Amino acid sequence: QSVLTQPPSASGTPGQRVTISCSGGSSNTGTYYVSWFQQLPGTAPKLLIYRNNQRPSGVPDRFSGSKSGTSASLAISGLRSEDEADYYCAAWDDSLGGPAFGGGTKLTVL
């Protein structure tokens, strides 16, 4: 049971916009930066968003992040088949004493 709560699954059709939520509390997302990762099957996670809404170079601007209060969201616009993957949020958690990851959301492109 993670301290960061994500929906276990999400889906959309090609071209659609989907959002994935990450809900925490004052000891994590309410205080610290949120990051988002994409994990394609059989591969290591890839950083998509850091410091709530910043994109590393090379990450398409179809991916965007936001945070309000203790909740964060990852939005993917112009959904593509290659976006089908697991997505994880992360933030430092004072109660855990380290960075916490959400349980992950499996995105299916219908």
Next chain:
Amino acid sequence: QVQLQESGPGLVKPSQTLSLTCTVSGGSISSGDHYWSWIRQPPGKGLEWIGYIYYSGSTYYKPSLKSRVSISVDRSKNQFSLKLSSVTAADTAVYYCARSDYYYDRSGRYVRISDFDYWGQGTLVTVSS
């Protein structure tokens, strides 16, 4: 381009010590610009941060694993290593090494990380007799 590569035994017996090394290329651990972490993922499950080390040798471990974990750095080889003692089947996982940027908490005293920007490919470690 920064690259990280994990190496070590893929099979460890229960009660023994798991030992892995991460070799960094394309960047220097000694630059002091980043923190270096170990993260694991049990088969079919989510990600769990284990601990980090700074180039100076300063470490920080997940409290629930602290009694069994040790992370060290070899700056001459641009490597850092993980040792996890008294392993059980619950420690079976893909182990990743990763680099992260860092910032300070509101007090300005304590380092915080979550931006893991470079990862190794991961190595599966199975705990079994």
